[in-house]
Amino acid sequence: MLREPGPAVTRLGFFVARMVLKPGSVGVVTPKLMRFDAPLALASGASIDGYSLMVETYGELNAERSNAVLVCHALNASHHVAGIHADAPDVPGWWDNMVGPGKPVDTNRFFVVGVNNLGSCFGSTGPMSIDPATGRPYGASFPVVTVEDWVNAQVRLADALGIERWAAIMGGSLGGMQALSWTIQYPERVGHCVAIAAAPKLSAQNIAFNEVARTAIRSDPDFHGGDYYAHGVVPRRGLRVARMIGHITYLSGEDMAEKFGRALRRSDGIADYQFHYEIEFEVESYLRYQGDKFSEYFDANTYLLITRALDYFDPARTSGGSLVAALAAARAKFLLAAFTTDWRFPPVRSREIVEALIANDRDVAYAEIDAPHGHDAFLLDDPRYHRVMAAYFDNIAREVGA
Amino acid sequence: MLREPGPAVTRLGFFVARMVLKPGSVGVVTPKLMRFDAPLALASGASIDGYSLMVETYGELNAERSNAVLVCHALNASHHVAGIHADAPDVPGWWDNMVGPGKPVDTNRFFVVGVNNLGSCFGSTGPMSIDPATGRPYGASFPVVTVEDWVNAQVRLADALGIERWAAIMGGSLGGMQALSWTIQYPERVGHCVAIAAAPKLSAQNIAFNEVARTAIRSDPDFHGGDYYAHGVVPRRGLRVARMIGHITYLSGEDMAEKFGRALRRSDGIADYQFHYEIEFEVESYLRYQGDKFSEYFDANTYLLITRALDYFDPARTSGGSLVAALAAARAKFLLAAFTTDWRFPPVRSREIVEALIANDRDVAYAEIDAPHGHDAFLLDDPRYHRVMAAYFDNIAREVGA
Numbered sequence: 001m002l003r004e005p006g007p008a009v010t011r012l013g014f015f016v017a018r019m020v021l022k023p024g025s026v027g028v029v030t031p032k033l034m035r036f037d038a039p040l041a042l043a044s045g046a047s048i049d050g051y052s053l054m055v056e057t058y059g060e061l062n063a064e065r066s067n068a069v070l071v072c073h074a075l076n077a078s079h080h081v082a083g084i085h086a087d088a089p090d091v092p093g094w095w096d097n098m099v100g101p102g103k104p105v106d107t108n109r110f111f112v113v114g115v116n117n118l119g120s121c122f123g124s125t126g127p128m129s130i131d132p133a134t135g136r137p138y139g140a141s142f143p144v145v146t147v148e149d150w151v152n153a154q155v156r157l158a159d160a161l162g163i164e165r166w167a168a169i170m171g172g173s174l175g176g177m178q179a180l181s182w183t184i185q186y187p188e189r190v191g192h193c194v195a196i197a198a199a200p201k202l203s204a205q206n207i208a209f210n211e212v213a214r215t216a217i218r219s220d221p222d223f224h225g226g227d228y229y230a231h232g233v234v235p236r237r238g239l240r241v242a243r244m245i246g247h248i249t250y251l252s253g254e255d256m257a258e259k260f261g262r263a264l265r266r267s268d269g270i271a272d273y274q275f276h277y278e279i280e281f282e283v284e285s286y287l288r289y290q291g292d293k294f295s296e297y298f299d300a301n302t303y304l305l306i307t308r309a310l311d312y313f314d315p316a317r318t319s320g321g322s323l324v325a326a327l328a329a330a331r332a333k334f335l336l337a338a339f340t341t342d343w344r345f346p347p348v349r350s351r352e353i354v355e356a357l358i359a360n361d362r363d364v365a366y367a368e369i370d371a372p373h374g375h376d377a378f379l380l381d382d383p384r385y386h387r388v389m390a391a392y393f394d395n396i397a398r399e400v401g402a
Numbered sequence: 403m404l405r406e407p408g409p410a411v412t413r414l415g416f417f418v419a420r421m422v423l424k425p426g427s428v429g430v431v432t433p434k435l436m437r438f439d440a441p442l443a444l445a446s447g448a449s450i451d452g453y454s455l456m457v458e459t460y461g462e463l464n465a466e467r468s469n470a471v472l473v474c475h476a477l478n479a480s481h482h483v484a485g486i487h488a489d490a491p492d493v494p495g496w497w498d499n500m501v502g503p504g505k506p507v508d509t510n511r512f513f514v515v516g517v518n519n520l521g522s523c524f525g526s527t528g529p530m531s532i533d534p535a536t537g538r539p540y541g542a543s544f545p546v547v548t549v550e551d552w553v554n555a556q557v558r559l560a561d562a563l564g565i566e567r568w569a570a571i572m573g574g575s576l577g578g579m580q581a582l583s584w585t586i587q588y589p590e591r592v593g594h595c596v597a598i599a600a601a602p603k604l605s606a607q608n609i610a611f612n613e614v615a616r617t618a619i620r621s622d623p624d625f626h627g628g629d630y631y632a633h634g635v636v637p638r639r640g641l642r643v644a645r646m647i648g649h650i651t652y653l654s655g656e657d658m659a660e661k662f663g664r665a666l667r668r669s670d671g672i673a674d675y676q677f678h679y680e681i682e683f684e685v686e687s688y689l690r691y692q693g694d695k696f697s698e699y700f701d702a703n704t705y706l707l708i709t710r711a712l713d714y715f716d717p718a719r720t721s722g723g724s725l726v727a728a729l730a731a732a733r734a735k736f737l738l739a740a741f742t743t744d745w746r747f748p749p750v751r752s753r754e755i756v757e758a759l760i761a762n763d764r765d766v767a768y769a770e771i772d773a774p775h776g777h778d779a780f781l782l783d784d785p786r787y788h789r790v791m792a793a794y795f796d797n798i799a800r801e802v803g804a
Contacts (some may be wrong), residue, residue, distance in 0.1 A: 044677035144677040204658035204685040205650065211686045212646040213680060215693070219639035221623055237621040237623050241643060244614040248607060254604035262716065273714055275446035275546040277616060279712065283606040284613045291617070304679050311683065312675055314664065 008186060024101035025092070026058040026083035030329045033123060034085065040118075043312075053157055054079045054116040054123030058099060059107035059159070067402035068111045068163045069393075070154065071095060072171035072178035075246070075306050076298055078122035081114035083106070086157065092333035098380040104389035109402040110167065118153045119305045127301030128229065140226025144241070145305060147181045147313045154178075168393070168398045170194035172378030173345065174306070177313050180353065183330035184315055187382050189357070190332040192396055194389075197342055197378040199349035200323050200356070209249055210307040212241035217300045223319040223336045226301050235300045240291035242303055252341035252374030256283060265313075323356040333363040335392045339377040340370045365392065428485035435525060442520075448545040451534070455559055455625065456481045456518040456525030460501060461509035463563070469804035470565045471795075472510045473497060474573035474580035477648070477708050478700055478758040480524035480563055481731035483516035484509070498755035499783040506733075506791035509645045512569065520555045521547045521707045530631065530704030542628025547707060549576070553583045560591065569777075569802045570795070574780030575747065576708070579715050582755065585732040586717055587783045592734040594798055597796075599744055599780040600724050602758070603716035603752035605770040608746065611651055612709040615644035619702045628703050637702045643694035649692045654743035654776030654783070658685060725758040735765040739787065739795045741779040742772045767794065 037050040056079045061068060071081045073094070082099040084092055099105045099112050099113045116124040119142065127142040134141075158166065169179040169190050176198025202210070215222055220238030224231050250261075260283035264271065279285045319325035336354050338347035346370045357364040367388045371377040376387065396402070439452040458481045463470060475481045475496070479491045484501040486494055501507045501514050518526040521544065560568065561579070571581040571592050578600030619625060622640030626633050653661075662685035666673065681687045719726035732803040736759055740752035749770045759766040769790045771777040779787065798804070 022635065044675075144679075198407060201664065204653060204662040204683075205653075205655040205666065207664070207683050208646075208650045208685050208689055211683075211689055212643060212650065215646060215690070216618060216643045218679070239617045241614060241621065244617060245647060247615065248610050251607075253607040256610065260606040262603065262609070275444075275448075275714075277546075277620070278712060281606075281609050281613075283610050286612055287613055287616070297405075308679060312677075314754065327568065345554075 023102065025096065026100050026107050028086050029056050029057045029058065029080075029083035029093075030085070031079055031123065034157060035256075036159060036160070037152070038156075040149070040153060042143055042149045043146040044144050048118070048125070048143060049120055051125035052123075052129075053118065053153065055115040055123075055157065056080055056083075056093075057161075058082050058112040058114075059110050060327070061277040062402065063217040064401065065163055066165070066167060066303070066399070066400040067109060068113060068161070068166050068308060069105055070158070070166050070169045070179075070182075071105075071114050072101065072150075072169065072173065072385050073114070073117065073120075074175045075303075075310070076174040076294070078120065079101065079114040079116040079124075079174075080122070083113065094379065097210060097379075098386070098389065100183065104386050105170070105393050106390075106397070113158055113161065113163075115154060117150045117306075119302060119309075121299035121302040124396075125209040126299065127226070127305065128299050130175075133306040135228075137150060138225045139229055140301070142305065143300060143307055144311050144312075147177050148185060150178055150309070151181045151185050154182075155189070155221070158189065159257055161256075165191060167396055168194055170196070171198075172196040174199060174313075174377065175320050176308055177310075181315060182312075183334075184326060187329050187331040191400065192335065192392075193330075193332045194335045194337075194392065195350075195353065196337040197339060197345050197350075197375055198336070198353070200316065200352050204350075207311050209245060210311055213245050213302050216241035216245070217303060220300075223300060226304075228300070233293070234297040237281040239295035239300050239303065240288075241296075243294035243296045244287045244291040247287060249344045250374060250376045252372060254341055255373050255376075258372065259283075260286060275377045276356035323352065324359045327356050328361070330357070330360065330362060335367070335388075337367040337369060337372070337378075337388060339385075340368065341372055341377060344375040344376060405572065408577050409473070413534060426505070428509050431460065431482075431485035431495075432457050432486050432487070432637035433458045433481055436562060438555070438562070440558075442548075442555060442558075444545055444551045445548040446546050450527070450545060450795075453520055453527035453555065454525075455520065455527075455555065457559065457802050458482055458485075458495075458516040459563075460484050460514040460516075461512050463513040463565070464804065466568065468802040469512050470560075470563070470567060471507055471514045472560070472568050472571040472581075472584075473514060473516050474523075474552075474571065475505075475519065475607065476573065476575040477517070477705075477712070478696070478710060479577075480522065480628060481516040481518040481526075482804055483514065493609070496781065500621055500791065502787070503697065506788050507572070507795050508799070511799045512539075512795070515559070515563065515565075517556060517559055519552045521704060522606075523701035523704040529628070529707065530701050532693055539629075539631040541631055542694070542703070544703060544707065546710055546714075548711050549579050549585060551589070552580055552711070553587050553769045556584075557588060557591070558581075561612075564630040567591050568591060569804065570594035570596055573599070574598040575777065576712055577717075577756045579712075583715075585734040585736075586728060589731050589733040592735065593634065593802065594794075595732075595734045596737045596739075596794065597752075598739040599741060599747050599752075599777055600738070600755070601747040602718065602754050603663045604713055604749075606705070609713050611647060612713055613637070615647050616706050616709060618643035618647070619705060622702075625702060626647060628700070628706075635695070638697040641697035641702050641705065642690075644664075645696035645700075646689045647687060652774065653744065654774060654775060654777045655729075657775050661685075662688060665747065687729070715787060725754065726761045729755075730757050731758070731762070731764050731800065732762065732764060737767045737790075739769040739780075739790060741787075743774055744777045744779060746777040
């Protein structure tokens, strides 16, 4: 069904893959920093004088160099897609359930590349990096970057790795947007685009949530206009609120009701209301924990930068508002997947992309998966979702001789 | 149809009222502060040594004292329901489209009472008030209050006005919760309960949004643990973020898309992205404006207090979790109304109340109104909504001889 040539839209919610998933870990991995010295022109008109990207790879590139898969990350993730680092054996990569030996993206067959984006805070060049021109962190002076800029930065990585054409480029949410943008910017270099829980552009409500998060960060007195590094502080209060807001939008209301309901915080074993403003309900405890944790590791300027890239993503914009026109250049085959309870980028947003691809006579499969976990579902190992992914990559493997 | 005795659930979306709405204003009104000296015991176990409530009334109480309607307010509103104040002729009451001569709640027939709740910041006793025990503002020491406490405070107002039984108690959102609570706490004193866009209790997601807003306020360095009055500051940054978050939940995604879409800020006439973190999209400008405006007039402690009252509202809680049992005491007739695009308190939440009332053999009408404006719809003058309200109050007027 998935191999049918020509345009084909298939609902795969109940598709049962033939292969049995044999989960395994890629084991201990070591990221490497790759340097690109040539200046990179950005969509804003600014340019950056060379940059470094933190990269991880899993599996082996075959002799034909035909089995490479690029994994693009979303807001708060990184190059660390799978396996563990020797110094953090309890922290598997963010998509470890998806990428590994015997997993849907099988590292026995594919050479998988994870990359931390330009402007992010996990080792790639970003606002925290030292600006060679001043000897101080870029901070507020780091340029605004777009999804298109990221793709341009990733192309050089492909060149450096000797990958002329990716078997697939994949990602969830903002990662899916990068995969989509690759097919428009570099149509000959993408075999398959796998975009999960994505959207062709943000809605007003999506932008609104981003703007509230940014306002929380920017109005934290410790933000210092983005140059907080020089003050030895971190706008932790703002980051915390930003993450709490984001987190609500990642979960479905149903999921929150199921996980927390109106349960009172259990640790103290008290069943009555305490009539205070401290933590009373489980959901408060959970959100505060998520906010605190995030504020300890994520860079505030990166949060601004990545949410802005989300806001700006709109490939139809330079094609007279027509997504059909924007995607006319694409040559890849596509798998789009969306989750029924995702209210951040609900299935209707993926279907907009599917329809524009069909209008372009592209080969597109679409899976709408009935899953309770909202937007976060793309990170979870729902068996139906993973069977869809496994089956799709199984076909890619055969196609490229992996 | 609405007069049918016994339990009757009526979908009134397309009900056409017989009366023609003749809008008119109640004109210039003057609020008055009413003092209640006896201590008020609160649900928390604390008590408050007397309190004042700011009150406005419209229309005339008839000789039989049978035509009184109490309007309960939601998070950020007040006693100023209709008309204008002499010193603010451009600021009509928050439900001026609903209450007035010839309006759905017709002040030619009803004596309408607006009251600012205990703990709010528009003149009633609250965190900003001077604590007689200390001579300083209550601030953080103002007790946590509940919906039930508000109703107990309002009962004394009814006594003072000589109103033994309200023809109707009405409200939207949190106001509807107060109306509902009246029917449980004082069943003989409520003729009709009109609860619009309400819910029998908050969901985990509802609580989560409140908690983010509170975190924004509490983590503002100008909050000073709630005692910011003494420091001559206001936690404006936190209030701004709190209001922005709230505002997103009041509007529907559809409405935001319709109103703002991805339009760039128009004031500067520039059609290209500016690649910065200042206002770029119209929706950002709108949200910032709402946040700024709100932070200039609303008290931060009141925001905490009222959102906590929302969190705590759960009348079924003291009835073994059964809303049916909780509503068994109610003797009023009911109109519930909900709006299709309200995702804060969607129709399914009103239907929970309707079903519990039917199980109790109560007389209940239910209107599910297909309106695009989300939760805020209860404040707007959608003609179908207003016809439902007008028809319902027309029947109440006949019933009570107004």
